Amino acid sequence: MEFPSRQAPSRPEMSRLLSSNGEDGPSRGGFAVARMALWSVCYFAFYFGQQIAELLAPLLLVIGLGWAVLPHLIQAITTSASSADPQARDVMNHVVGSIPQQLTISGHVLTPTSLIFDGFLLMALAAIGATLSALAARNM
Template sequence: MDTRTPIPASQQPLAMSSRQNTSASAGLQVLRTAIGATCYFVFYFVQQMAELFAPLLLIAGAAWAALPALVKTLTRTTASADPQAHDAIASVANAIPEQIVLAGHELTASGLICDGLGLMAVAAAGATLAMLVGRKL
């Protein structure tokens, strides 16, 4: 009968195959961390850019949509006061475009507002994805 006490697994010498398995596992962990950090960077960068441009597009679109209504109101109020002012304001009202073509892209007031809202959704998605990737790191 063998009276020796068994050696716990933590104190036993490592075999060659377990050392290779440990180094491969460490290499995969480093690769996983690098991929996660890159994804976190991309998501956070997209979120920051969307948060920067969304309010600008919303404000520009809302101002562009409100400007013709404001000018028409001024035209009605100045119609009886001064005919020259009425003509000047009417020419300004006619000069406000409904759409602008810039580098082949058609910009409208409602399009800018929709783009701003879309960027807000992209910012929210970027924040969510960055948070999820951050938890996994």
């Protein structure tokens, strides 16, 4: 079975077909500019959020992990140095006791676990921002 060959449209016909989507005149150009501006603002917002999240996520993770591990590390050093000077042992025990379990800053309670969790949430936000900025770039 043979199919009839179709000749491709000429270049002027192709540009006419592509340019006329049922809308003519300056209203189509204004809509395109407004659409481009909207997607540009969306792309900026998503990409900016992604950059901030990528900057803060590792910082929160490191601070949270350090804060969670530090008392255990100092306690291990103190107990392993049982033959050390009693004054040094007392100082180390005082240091371990003076590390707070939580901080309250402007009504916000910060704990090591909450900082680690916030770091992971910021990583998720960075992934969502990357996805949405890619979609916005595709629609521009």
